[in-house]
Amino acid sequence: MSWNPFHPDIMEDPSSGHEYLLDQCPVHFFSSPEMRFYTLSRYDDVSSCLRDTTRFSSQYGQGPNFSEPAGMLCDPPQHTLYRKLIQPAFSPKAVEELRPKVISLTNELVDKILSGDSTFDLHDEIAFPLPVTIIAGMLGVPSSDLEKFKRWSDIQVEIMGSGDLDKYKEEQIEFQNYMLKHLRGRKLELAKEGREGKQDLLNLIASARNEQDEAIPESDALSMLNQLLVGGNETTTSLITNLFWRLLEKPSRWRTLLEDRSLVRSAVEESLRYDPPVLGLYRNSASDIEIHDETIPEGEKVYVYYAAANRDPRVFNKPNEFDISRKARRHMSFGLGTHFCVGAPTARLEAEVVLEVMLERMPDLRMLNSGERIKPFFLWGRKHLPCAW
Ligand code: HEM
Structure with missing residues (x-):
């Protein structure tokens, strides 16, 4: 077992372990007193696994613990x-309709930075407030509750990566009660106003019916709200911090973008490839699975390691550049x-708009230091990114 995702060196730079996994150990087994799992890292294996929901099931959760x-x-x-x-809340039309709001919110955040000191934390001032405000808006949650939301979102992530499920029990209950109140409030509004009321994501969930035309169970509605909150929040924050970190650590990259804005889109994609905000997620083996002369027994957790697949030299030329x-x-x-x-x-x-606005309004942007990484081992982003304009 010469790879350990919790080792301080791997935590500091997850990519330092990719070569070993990709070359020598395409099916890796990790076990500790807290958790055990198999890891798949080659691009073709990750791809086959994600396409095969029969053998690689999501039925018992996408985190390292069974749920x-x-x-x-x-x-x-x-x-x-x-x-x-x-799905309707994420159609190309719905996403395009969000664009003016993302642009104006980003500009407001930049106004605030430019009206203050010349130094600021890019995480606190932009990368955190933008996604949380957007997802809260999609879920119809008042912006006065944003800080609470962030705290709850962080807790969901910590619970996913932790062996200690009781640690946040009280806050978890508080969050579930808050969402339930919100969901029930919307159901009442819908009963009064009909489906014509607010057309947001919360409406789609509050009015959802199953194939028998019955309201879906509240536990499923809550699970989806949970997943949207976490999925739409910390991940996008990390995408933005990771993107700026790499662009500013070599100022020539920033200058190249200043001269050629047509590279904005590919810069965002390269950031996603090189520094995935979710390093990997889990599947559950639904039978014994033979792969590369190894057997993953039925009933095990399988870590699908996107980050290593993104650096597989069989697919990406000079993957570490x-x-x-x-x-x-x-x-x-x-x-x-x-x-x-x-x-997606x-x-x-969000990432493209932030980059375009910052290039336009803060051409002299520079990074003061690379801050520190966020805690959960399977997520990758900066907790702080001190910058100056
Ligand atoms: C850079 C930002 C993001 C990253 C890296 C990311 C990553 C991922 C990944 C890897 C999955 C696959 C899960 C699996 O296979 O088990 C996923 C699913 C999902 N994501 Fe995202 N996500 C991001 C942004 C968002 C946003 C903005 C939202 C919502 C507004 C969102 C909502 C979801 C949902 C609901 C799913 C579950 C889809 C399903 O099971 O069919 N994500 N995300």
Whole structure:
């Protein structure tokens, strides 16, 4: 066992372990007193696994701990029903309609920075408030509750990566009660106003009915709200911090973008490939699975390691080089197949708008230091990114 995702060196730089996994250990087994799992890292293995929901099931959760199926955290057919239900809020038209709001919010945040000191934390001032405000808006939650939301979102992530499920019990209950109150409030509004009321994501969930035309269970609705909150929040924050970190650590990259704005889109994609905000997620082996002369026994957790797949030299030329002109759309950072990230276009929109606005309004932007990484071992982003304009 010569790879350990919790080792301080790997925590500091997850990519330092990729070569070993990709070359020598494509099916890796990790075990500690807290958790055990197999890791798949080659691009083709990750791709096959994500396309095969029969053998690699999502039924017992996408984190390292086993959980009960709920909402979209499960396999088809339940997954198909719920995914279809929220899809309208993520259609290309819906995402495009969000653009003016993302632009004006980003400009407001930049106004605030420019009216203050010449130094600021890019995480606190931009990368955190933008996604949380957007997802809260999509869920119809008042912006006065944003800080609470962030705290709850962080807790969901910590729970996913921790062996100690009781640690945040009280806050978890507080969050569930808050969401339940919100959900029930919307159901009442819908009963009064009909479906014509507010057309947001919360409406789609509050008015959801199953194939028998019955209201879906509240536990499934809550699970989806949970997943959207976490999925739409910390991940996009990390995309933005990671993107600026890499662009500013070599000022020549920033200058190249200042001269050629047509590279904005590929710079965002390269950031996603090189520094995936979700390094990997889990599947559950539904039978014994033979792969590369190894057997993953039934009932095990399988870590699908997008970050290593994104550096697989069989697919990406010079994978360890950060190249903003690379055509990198085949990366795995939003997953693949049935559970492919429904919010990918929203995340791309937010990152592209932030980059465009900052290039325009803060051409002399520079990074003071690279801050520190966020805590959970399977997520990758900066907790702080001190900058100056
Ligand atoms: C850079 C930002 C993001 C990253 C890196 C990311 C990553 C991912 C990944 C890897 C998956 C696949 C999960 C699996 O296979 O089990 C996923 C699914 C999902 N993401 Fe995202 N995500 C991001 C942004 C968003 C946003 C903005 C939203 C919502 C507004 C969102 C909502 C979801 C949901 C609901 C799913 C579950 C889809 C399903 O099971 O069918 N994500 N995301």
